[in-house]
Amino acid sequence: MTDVTAVLDTGRAHSARRYDYWLGGKDNFQADRDSGDAIASAIPWIRDAARENRWFLQRTVRFLARDAGIRQFLDIGTGLPTADNTHQVAQGIAPESGILYVDNDPIVLTHARALLTSTAEGRTGYIDADLRDPSTILDAAELRKILDLGQPVALLLLAVLHFLPNDEHALDVVQGLLDALPTGSYLVLSHAASDLLTPADQEKVAVMSAPGSPHGPFRMRPRDQIERFAATLELIDPGLVPVQRWRPDPNAELRPDNEVGMYGFVARKAN
Ligand SMILES: C[S@@+](CC[C@H](N)C(=O)[O-])C[C@H]1O[C@@H](n2cnc3c(N)ncnc32)[C@H](O)[C@@H]1O
Numbered sequence: 001m002t003d004v005t006a007v008l009d010t011g012r013a014h015s016a017r018r019y020d021y022w023l024g025g026k027d028n029f030q031a032d033r034d035s036g037d038a039i040a041s042a043i044p045w046i047r048d049a050a051r052e053n054r055w056f057l058q059r060t061v062r063f064l065a066r067d068a069g070i071r072q073f074l075d076i077g078t079g080l081p082t083a084d085n086t087h088q089v090a091q092g093i094a095p096e097s098g099i100l101y102v103d104n105d106p107i108v109l110t111h112a113r114a115l116l117t118s119t120a121e122g123r124t125g126y127i128d129a130d131l132r133d134p135s136t137i138l139d140a141a142e143l144r145k146i147l148d149l150g151q152p153v154a155l156l157l158l159a160v161l162h163f164l165p166n167d168e169h170a171l172d173v174v175q176g177l178l179d180a181l182p183t184g185s186y187l188v189l190s191h192a193a194s195d196l197l198t199p200a201d202q203e204k205v206a207v208m209s210a211p212g213s214p215h216g217p218f219r220m221r222p223r224d225q226i227e228r229f230a231a232t233l234e235l236i237d238p239g240l241v242p243v244q245r246w247r248p249d250p251n252a253e254l255r256p257d258n259e260v261g262m263y264g265f266v267a268r269k270a271n
Pocket of ligand 1: 015016019053057076077078080102103104105108129130131132157158159163
């Protein structure tokens, strides 16, 4: 196993720990809090956006486990454990579900134990690997222990693809993963959306996410670019929408699109 202390750079902000800070977690360092506060002072709704994204994850996993009969989940860019992680939602509905988590941040690895609390009937696993090199995920022995690639799998890529700045590379990575999954599999994706933001917020995010910035690099994409990730798939109703509008709870008060700034969708591999 990786020597985490050797690779844990606490002097620089990391996306997993900053996100944890916005969600009210405790697994972050001063550099993450400084970066999180700097972004939140420019974009005051960022914490609500993080929470909305998390609720989108929970609603979509619930849909997949309860309505689509999915029993296998590959959650890449897992983030730090919080309430209602993928395995708790899925196994709460179908205890026999298998969940494989993947992240490349050593801090997530140190907390993987909290993600590996499976039901007796199901299984959970964790791989310390990089989405930019999908073969390290697909060829991992742990993947075969947790997932049967002869059966449908839900691939979860939530709030992670905006850390892959090159458009064509990001599309290739997603397609490569989908190619390894059988017909009947699903893709759940959420992504920071440039066209949902006001021009003033777009400008602020562009400055903060430029290469060399202490917060970046980070690539927001417009709707048509995000739609390309589903080009070979069938979108599930209501299609690609701001995350808070994806089958919201009936009594939910919907935040304005320009104060969440993320699109999401669920799509099915039909052939
Ligand atoms: C904003 S968090 C999202 C967490 C969770 N998916 C969610 O939506 O609540 C982004 C996560 O992606 C991980 N990540 C970023 N780039 C990655 C990469 N190239 N490979 C694997 N994980 C990555 C970060 O470490 C972090 O845990």
